[in-house]
Amino acid sequence: MNAPNDKTEVKIDGYVFKFDESNSMYECRGETCYDDEHDEVPEPGLWKATVKLEKYLTDIGYQAEAEHSEKGWCEVTVVT
Numbered sequence: 001m002n003a004p005n006d007k008t009e010v011k012i013d014g015y016v017f018k019f020d021e022s023n024s025m026y027e028c029r030g031e032t033c034y035d036d037e038h039d040e041v042p043e044p045g046l047w048k049a050t051v052k053l054e055k056y057l058t059d060i061g062y063q064a065e066a067e068h069s070e071k072g073w074c075e076v077t078v079v080t
Contacts, residue, residue, distance in 0.1 A: 012049040042068040050074040
């Protein structure tokens with residue numbers, strides 16, 4: 001995992017999370033996937049990378065929260 005000092009992007013397991021300064025979050029878009037009830041869910045590999053980013057940020061002292069939304073987006077919001 002690389003984490004540049006300027007927080008512009010982080011690459012984890014081949015996924016590039018770009019930092020959205022206006023929303024204080026890292027975000028990355030993967031494939032749109034569906035569960036058995038046909039609800040949108042994140043791409044499995046991307047979700048694993050999202051959880052790794054959340055843990056990394058927490059380990060270095062930030063309060064972070066991993067989430068996913070529509071159309072394959074995964075985000076890690078940086079609270080502090």
